[in-house]
Amino acid sequence: xxxxxxxxxxxxxxxxxxxxxxxxxxxxTNSLIAxxxxxEVVTLADEQGRHLLPxxxxxxxxxxxxxxxxxxxxxLTDPLNTIASVKRLMGRGxxxxxxxxxxxxxFKLAVTDSAVPRIQTSAGTxxxxxxxxxxxxxxxxxxxxxxxxxxxxxxxTVPAYFDDAQRQATRDAATLAGLNVYRLLNEPTAxxxxxxxxxxxxxxxxxxxxxxxxxxxxxxxxEKGVFEVLATGGDSALGGDDFDHAIAEYxxxxxxxxxxxxxxxxxxxxxxARASKEQLSTANEITVQLGEWSGLLTRTQLDGLIAPLVxxxxxxxxxxxxDANLAKGDIQQVxxxxxxxxxxxxxxxxxxxxxxxxxxxxxPDRVVALGAALQAxxxxxxxxxxxxxxxxxxxxxxxxxxxxxxxxKIIDRNTTIPVSRAQEFTTFKDGQTSMSIHVLQxxxxxxxxxxxxxxxxxxxxxxxxAGAARIRVTFQVDADGLLSVSAQELTSGAKSSIEVKxxxxxxxxxxxxxxxxxxxxxxxxxxxxxxxxxxxxAERVLEAIDSAxxxxxxxxxxxxxxxxxxxxxxxxxxxxxxxDPQAIEMAIKHLEQAAAFYVExxxxxxxxxxxxxxxxxxxxx
Amino acid sequence: MITLTEAAxxxxxxxxANRGKGVGLRLGVKTTGCSGMAYTxxxxxxxxxxxxxxxxxxxxxxxxxxxxVYLDGTELDYTREGLNxxxxxxxPNEKAxxxxxESFTV
Numbered sequence: 001x002x003x004x005x006x007x008x009x010x011x012x013x014x015x016x017x018x019x020x021x022x023x024x025x026x027x028x029t030n031s032l033i034a035x036x037x038x039x040e041v042v043t044l045a046d047e048q049g050r051h052l053l054p055x056x057x058x059x060x061x062x063x064x065x066x067x068x069x070x071x072x073x074x075x076l077t078d079p080l081n082t083i084a085s086v087k088r089l090m091g092r093g094x095x096x097x098x099x100x101x102x103x104x105x106x107f108k109l110a111v112t113d114s115a116v117p118r119i120q121t122s123a124g125t126x127x128x129x130x131x132x133x134x135x136x137x138x139x140x141x142x143x144x145x146x147x148x149x150x151x152x153x154x155x156x157t158v159p160a161y162f163d164d165a166q167r168q169a170t171r172d173a174a175t176l177a178g179l180n181v182y183r184l185l186n187e188p189t190a191x192x193x194x195x196x197x198x199x200x201x202x203x204x205x206x207x208x209x210x211x212x213x214x215x216x217x218x219x220x221x222x223e224k225g226v227f228e229v230l231a232t233g234g235d236s237a238l239g240g241d242d243f244d245h246a247i248a249e250y251x252x253x254x255x256x257x258x259x260x261x262x263x264x265x266x267x268x269x270x271x272x273a274r275a276s277k278e279q280l281s282t283a284n285e286i287t288v289q290l291g292e293w294s295g296l297l298t299r300t301q302l303d304g305l306i307a308p309l310v311x312x313x314x315x316x317x318x319x320x321x322x323d324a325n326l327a328k329g330d331i332q333q334v335x336x337x338x339x340x341x342x343x344x345x346x347x348x349x350x351x352x353x354x355x356x357x358x359x360x361x362x363x364p365d366r367v368v369a370l371g372a373a374l375q376a377x378x379x380x381x382x383x384x385x386x387x388x389x390x391x392x393x394x395x396x397x398x399x400x401x402x403x404x405x406x407x408x409k410i411i412d413r414n415t416t417i418p419v420s421r422a423q424e425f426t427t428f429k430d431g432q433t434s435m436s437i438h439v440l441q442x443x444x445x446x447x448x449x450x451x452x453x454x455x456x457x458x459x460x461x462x463x464x465x466a467g468a469a470r471i472r473v474t475f476q477v478d479a480d481g482l483l484s485v486s487a488q489e490l491t492s493g494a495k496s497s498i499e500v501k502x503x504x505x506x507x508x509x510x511x512x513x514x515x516x517x518x519x520x521x522x523x524x525x526x527x528x529x530x531x532x533x534x535x536x537x538a539e540r541v542l543e544a545i546d547s548a549x550x551x552x553x554x555x556x557x558x559x560x561x562x563x564x565x566x567x568x569x570x571x572x573x574x575x576x577x578x579x580d581p582q583a584i585e586m587a588i589k590h591l592e593q594a595a596a597f598y599v600e601x602x603x604x605x606x607x608x609x610x611x612x613x614x615x616x617x618x619x620x621x
Numbered sequence: 622m623i624t625l626t627e628a629a630x631x632x633x634x635x636x637x638a639n640r641g642k643g644v645g646l647r648l649g650v651k652t653t654g655c656s657g658m659a660y661t662x663x664x665x666x667x668x669x670x671x672x673x674x675x676x677x678x679x680x681x682x683x684x685x686x687x688x689x690v691y692l693d694g695t696e697l698d699y700t701r702e703g704l705n706x707x708x709x710x711x712x713p714n715e716k717a718x719x720x721x722x723e724s725f726t727v
Contacts, residue, residue, distance in 0.1 A: 003700065003707025004662050006636055006646065012661035037707070038636040039664065047704065146704035 002148055006038040011382060019152045021182070021380035022143045023190070023372025026132060026156055026170065028087040029212040031055045032366055033139040034373035035147060036382070041194075041373050043366045044146045052365060053142075056084045057134045059121035067138040081121045083107055085213070088236070089117060089128035090173075091166030129169045133176035140177055153182040155376040157368050160186040160218045160229045164482065182379040188218035189227045190371030191337045195359050198222065204230075204330050206321075208350055208358065209337035210313060213239040217317050219324040219331070226416055229395075233320035238312060240277075240340035246305045247273035247297075255293035265291070277302065281342050303345045310349050317353060334358040339365045394419075398453075398475055398483060401438035403428055403539070404532035405447040410475045413443065422474040424490075428540070430547055431463040435471060439485050439498070445525040446532070458487040460494035466543065534584040538576040541588050545569055545595060548602060556601050568594035623648060623684065623692065625677040628699040629708060633680050640664060645674070645681030648697065648710075649688040658691065660710050 013019070022044075025032045030052040034043040043051045050069065058071035059081050066074070074082045084107075094117045108120040118125035136156075143151055156179075158170055167184055174181045185193075188207035192198060197205055202223045209216040216234040220227050248269040252259060259266040272290050276297055279286050285298040321328055334354045340346060341364045350358050362370060377383065394417055399409035402425070411421050427435065435458045442450030461469050470490040477483050486497030545565070553562060572587040625633065633646050643664040651659045665683045668674065673689050675682040677697075684692060696711040 003702065003705055003709055004660060005707050006633070006662045006664055009647070009663050009666050012649070012651070012663050038632070038662075039640045040636055044704070142704070146706075148705045148707075 008039070008383060019380040019382055020143075020147045020149050021373070021376035021382065022139075022147075022151055022154050023185075023369050023374070023376045024136065024139055024154050024156045025187070025190070025366075025369035025372060026087065026135065026158075026173075027055055027211070027368075028085050028214055029055060030365070031135050031139060032369035033143050034366065034369040035143060036373055036377040037147075041370045041377075043369055044143055046142055053135065053138060054084075055087065055135055056082060057086070057131050058082045059123040059126065061122045063123070065123070065134050067134050080108055081123070083119060083121070083126070083131050086119075086128050086131040089119075090132060091163070091169035092117065092128070093165075129173040130176060132170070132173035136173055136177035136179060140179055151179065152380055153180040153376065155182050155185050155190075155372040155379065157185050157187045157190045157372050159216060160188050160232045161216075168482070182376055185372055185375055186218075186227070186229060187216070187337070187368050188220055188229070188232075188335070190368045190375065191335045192220060192222070192227065192371070193374055194362055194367045194371035195333075195335055197333060197335070198225065198227070203332045204326065206317070206331045206334045206354060207337060208313070208317070208334060208341065209234075210340040210346060211239050211338040212241050212340070213237065215239055215313050215316065217313070217320045219320055219326065230326070231320045231324035233316045233323065235312065235316060238309065239338075240343075242309050243277055243306045243340065243343065244270050244273045246309065247277055247302065250301075250305055251276075251288060251290050251297075254295055255290050257291060257293070277343065281344060299344065306343070306345060310346055313346075314349060314353050317350075328354060331356070335367070336360045336364050337367055394477055396441050396451075397443055398477070399440050399450075400473060400485075401440060401447050404536040406529060406532050406536075407440050407442070407445055407447055407450050410473070411477065415477075417477045420474060420476040422472050425471045425473060426467050427461065427464065427469040427471075428466055429543060430465050432466065432469070433461050433463055434459045435461060435487070437473065437485065437487050437496075437498075439475075439483070444521060445529045449521070449525075453483070454485065454498050456485075456487075456496055456498040458489065458494060458496040460492060461489045462492045464491075466540075530581045531579050531584075534581040534588070535577060538572055538584050538588055541591060542569065542573060542576065545591065548598070552602065552605070556605060557598060561598070565591075565595050565598060622694060623675045623677060623682045624696045625680055625682065626696065626698040627678070629697045630678040630680055632699045632708075637664070637680075642666065644668065645683050647683045647685075648692055648695070649685060650691045660712075662708055 007013070020035070022033050022035045032043050032052060034041060045051045046053070053068040054072045056068065056071040056075065058066040058074045058078070065071075071082055075084065110118040110120040110125045116127050118127055119131070140151060154174070156170060156174060158167055162170070170184060171181055187209065191207050191209070192205050197203065200222065203221075205220045205222065207218045207220065209218075214234065214236050215238045216232065218232045219230040221230050248266065251273060252265075252269050257265060259269070269290060272288060276286060276288050280297070280299045280302050283299070285296055288295055288297045321331070331354050334350060334356055336347070336350070336358045341350075341360065347358060347360065394411060394413060394415055397409045397413045398411045399407045402408045408423070410423055411419060425435075436455065437458060438447070438455045439453045440447060440450040441453050444450055458471065461471070471487055472490055473485065473487045475483065475485055482499070484497065484499045486495065488495045549562070549565070557565070568591040572584075572591045575583045575587050578584055637643050637646075643666055645665045647663045647665045649661040649663070651661055665681070668683065669685065671686050672683050673686070675684075691714055692712060694713045698709045698711065700706065700709050
């Protein structure tokens, strides 16, 4: 019979309706899948009891791709068809990849005219997200066997610095693997969740993630259940592998061995170095054997070898704390992630740096997957009252362009997502039948200082006088921060929409710059807004007076009166583009005064027309 | 009377300790599924007046009156089947089971 798990009180479901959920840490080097079973969060192992799945895929012509350890076995014999570290390619453009990564990748990129880089393998070309999909599929199958049913949804973690294109690529990979993604979660946030830090009211948390080949440091702020990423930094080419190299070099020197004509010796030295490093996490000194040579290695010696590397990570920490506009003392908790944080020197240096004992009771290799699984369990609806609903915020305001090149904000920055906001707009000109919608991101008041995300046109607005049409523009941001904008003219129902997907991502550093700009430019923005508003008002008044004169000017005005109004009109027309808001405002007032009697006459005229054939009594309320 | 095997006892105690709250384990049946009835397992935070409580190796096992009728004499075990692991009911009242193994009739 099916094996059962213990549910929360009142949450046991009927058969075939159980919501199996999992969290996936899709890593550069290794990937993991975790789930909550009987209230306990665990990572899932394969048949051999291995939890970590190497993020390696082996492609061979006319065969199913191999994933994990099976693929890794081909790394030395067939490196070009064994794809590792594909995460570094996710969501990157062809040009971008060629410029920054070419030569550093252990595989060959195909030269194509497509926007997405393709990897050349003997099974044809593959895209990064297709490789990632193979890894996800392997984890999915593992989980479905272990849980005895189909997964209803997963939470996949991504680095905090991933932009929208990279997030979208991750989602695409999940779709290919047949996974329903509840949401993508930032890796540092997942680590904080695994330690239950989301249960506290507020705090500033640093997540120090030192893996095999990458180092990431993130500063998070938790406020009312919402994690905000304040700053991220790190080094994409610094990790435990560098520790191994430093130790191996030392051992080779001590053993007086040269690897120049013996590449296998270097590999052996690296293996020995790695094992020594791991043993010295608990032992104070060990005996090391390399070839014929054997000698003593102490933890103090090890610390000396890796100290410069650890120092490099702390420099990155210092920078990122500064980027977040914080002092070291503001950081209340530090979470350790990544296998290399098992090294005692790393722990003690991090503790010294942040002046606080880092959290390390959970396995640093698994902590991200565990946090993702906890979140997935909540999103699947397996917790009674959604004890934890982790929210993200949008980093920059979203808005659209209005007349005069001004930006009207629809969703303010730091709004929690998912969110949907609508606002009504109207037409500017009589008989206007279409409207251009320009979607922008940023904190400034003027279009040229914001980032353009998309443009589309709403057509089919029925011809009406200016200001009569009602156009509802809706902004919707889903849980992954992806934006869709739709516009609808309410009287006719004419509709148009656009989805803003990739290429709208910005790095945290760019976001920081944008935010700082908006603060330093407040005065400038206020002034610019005043000028633009007066310019737009001038246009509107000119448009109205011209339209009126064309309609009934000759009928209601004698020549002299008309000349007076036209003179005032010319004065306004002359300053309509002026950068002096007062000059425009004066000219508008002047024209309004000059035309006041005309406006009154028009009003009376239209009332008379409307009342023709009626008695005054009929209009008395 | 409900009994727990040693493996089941150990697991329930661990899961309760992990959870940090809860007074025991509730066994129940739900009318549904292809064969009529399905077993349920839940943590217990609050006892109801009508509940029957058994002590099984120090674990409080809780049943509502209706479930007790169907489950009396059941032994609960914790087993591993390949990669899958979880609790298993051995119920003497059970007569037939649906193919999926998630529901049963008495």
